Amino acid sequence: MYTAVEQAMIREDIFLWLDEKLGSGINELTRAELVNYHFGDVRIPLVDQGRGIRNPSNFDATLSILTSVDGPYTDLAGGDGLIHYNYQSRDGGDNVKLARAMELQTPLIYFQGIRPGVYVPVYPVYVVADDTVNRSFAIALDESMRFFGDPLHMIGDQRRYAERTVSQRLHQPVFRARVMHAYNRACAVCRLKHPDLLDAAHILPDSSEAGVAVVTNGLALCKIHHAAYDRNLMGITPDYQVRINRELLDEVDGPMLRHGLQDMHGVTITLPQRRPERPSREALAVRFDEFVG
Numbered sequence: 001m002y003t004a005v006e007q008a009m010i011r012e013d014i015f016l017w018l019d020e021k022l023g024s025g026i027n028e029l030t031r032a033e034l035v036n037y038h039f040g041d042v043r044i045p046l047v048d049q050g051r052g053i054r055n056p057s058n059f060d061a062t063l064s065i066l067t068s069v070d071g072p073y074t075d076l077a078g079g080d081g082l083i084h085y086n087y088q089s090r091d092g093g094d095n096v097k098l099a100r101a102m103e104l105q106t107p108l109i110y111f112q113g114i115r116p117g118v119y120v121p122v123y124p125v126y127v128v129a130d131d132t133v134n135r136s137f138a139i140a141l142d143e144s145m146r147f148f149g150d151p152l153h154m155i156g157d158q159r160r161y162a163e164r165t166v167s168q169r170l171h172q173p174v175f176r177a178r179v180m181h182a183y184n185r186a187c188a189v190c191r192l193k194h195p196d197l198l199d200a201a202h203i204l205p206d207s208s209e210a211g212v213a214v215v216t217n218g219l220a221l222c223k224i225h226h227a228a229y230d231r232n233l234m235g236i237t238p239d240y241q242v243r244i245n246r247e248l249l250d251e252v253d254g255p256m257l258r259h260g261l262q263d264m265h266g267v268t269i270t271l272p273q274r275r276p277e278r279p280s281r282e283a284l285a286v287r288f289d290e291f292v293g
Helices: 004-022 094-104 143-147 156-182 223-230 246-250 255-260 281-292
Strands: 064-067 083-086 108-115 118-131 136-140 198-202 218-222 234-236 242-244
Touching (some): 004 108, 108 156
Antiparallel strands (some): 108 118, 118 136
16 A cells, blocks of 8 residues: 555646646546556556546545446536535445545546547546535546535535636536547648647537537637637638638738638638537537628
């Protein structure tokens, strides 16, 4: 058994390792990568084989929990801004180490499955409540939520904060990972292929009721085209044609404006190969009306 100090050091090193892995703008990691983390010469898999929880035998508390896209669990972010992770069907084992994580306030990793064998990590997360009625543990995605009193009965500003945290720390990274995969990690307008210079842009903004974080409401855009699209300096027709604001087309200001924006006028965007992932024509039409209006 690792000592408490050693366990804390390992967890901190894992977070730094994840930071490095995700530092290039790619939000997802494969199972093959996650089972090959090493602390010094010791390999410590971050996920278990065929199970939604990782409880190393030489750790006092759970290391990670996982939601698979094809698994049997319903461990999803609820409307209360918490991840609800179901008890293991039998008592003891995994349940004990999750309870221990809550007692010790130990930071965990949450892996959200986006495709078979591919995950978006969110870390650190914390077990904040043992919901014995629904036989599940409540996982907070933000450290400050540990101090909300009763996390299972948040009200007012607490609940709004929790919901916003889920959007920022889980839904948006998952949205980005899925959009980047759909567009083969390239800008739909200019084909730039540097993930750290790409954004997952919403067609209908997430502030609107219809602006859900799904691939068909997304476009992979480089930062300049994302900014232009958000500010209606660039539009995309329901037939996937790029249009540049008329005043911008007439402006004279050097090669970046000319090649980055003006030359894109009339270009057909690159579409995902999988038809179900292609941008919604209805959503594009709504946004294009704003552009021309």
